[in-house]
């Protein structure tokens with residue numbers, strides 16, 4: 359995640375350009391397909407709003423599945 363610049367826009371416990379990982383974990387707590395939804399977010403480069411303009415979210419498409427799973431479960435366990 360450090361290599362892909364995730365921490366430029368996200369921190370664990372405070373909002374930066376993007377939501378804090380702890381907030382993301384809280385939002386998905388109790389949602390049965392949380393894993394699937396985060397995998398989608400992280401592999402399909404959805405359009406996001408950043409400071410008044412739109413751009414594509416960084417995509418992790420193509421990284422090994424085990425790594426993607428590790429990222430998703432790390433975020434969801436914040």
Ligand code: HEC
Nearest residue numbers: 362363364366367375376377382396399406407408416433
């Ligand atoms: C250029 C800034 C930027 C970078 C780099 C970035 N993000 Fe984001 N991310 C955002 C913004 C802004 C949002 C909020 C999007 C929205 O809610 O529309 C977001 C949302 C998210 C979400 C929440 C999705 C949801 O459904 O609520 C997750 C998880 C996430 N990012 C993970 C990552 C990971 C992992 C990386 C590194 C691979 C990363 N982000 C890199 C800006 C960034």
